[in-house]
Structures are given as structure tokens and as C-alpha cells.
Amino acid sequence: QVQLVESGGGLVRPGGSMALSCAASNSDNMYSINDMGWYRQPPGKQRESVATITVGGTTTYADSVKGRFTISRDNAENSVFLQMNSLKPEDTAVYYCGAKLLRTTYWGQGTQVTVSS
Secondary structure, eight states: OEEEEEEOOEEEOTTOOEEEEEEEEEOOSSOOOOOEEEEEEOTTSOOEEEEEEOTTOOEEEOTTTTTTEEEEEEGGGTEEEEEEOSOOGGGOEEEEEEEEETTEEEEOOOEEEEEOO
16 A cells, blocks of 8 residues: 655765655555654664654654754655765665554665765
8 A cells, every 4th residue: 555665875985974765655545654764674683763753743763873864754745754974884784664554564675775985
């Protein structure tokens, strides 16, 4: 019912910046997407939450990215964005966009972010 397409990602040097975007298409005519967020899975590790945002704009951030990453969304376009600044090698991961509709979380295909000199 919800399809997510991420864009952005790639290789960036430590200290650099990168922006990720995610566009959601919702085929449910009765319910709207609720929370949206960004998650990441570093090599050899489990997926973790990076940042989330509600329809009303309330945000949460992982401690490791506070002050460096900013999440935002466009409710009219069902889109969510992640601005990443002061990137560190430990930010290297596959980044996934997630969107919640009722009790189900839908996922994008993921985009690789590599922070390396």
C-alpha cells in the first residue's frame, strides 16, 4: 500500500555533508501516512533508528547524530528528508526510509552512504 523511493547517498569525505530524500506513494484511500523516519544498518550490525518525525513535526534523533543530522518532511508530498552534516566514518551504512501507516511500517530499498577519505 505504501511504496518508498529513496534518493541521495554515495561517497563523501569525513566532515562533509549529504542529503537524502524519500518519496512515499500511498494507495490507501482511507488512511494517511503517520510517522516517517530514517534508519540505517552499518556493515555487520543491526538496523537502527537515526531520526523520526511525526505528522505534526515532532522529531527524535539517535544520540550519535544529534546536532549533525536534521530530519524534515513535506506532508503534502508524503516526503521525508535527512540533511547530514559533519559526517563521520561511523555514519557509513545503508540508509532506509520508513513510513508508518496504521500499525504497519513500510521500507524503502535502502541507499548506501559511505564516509571515507
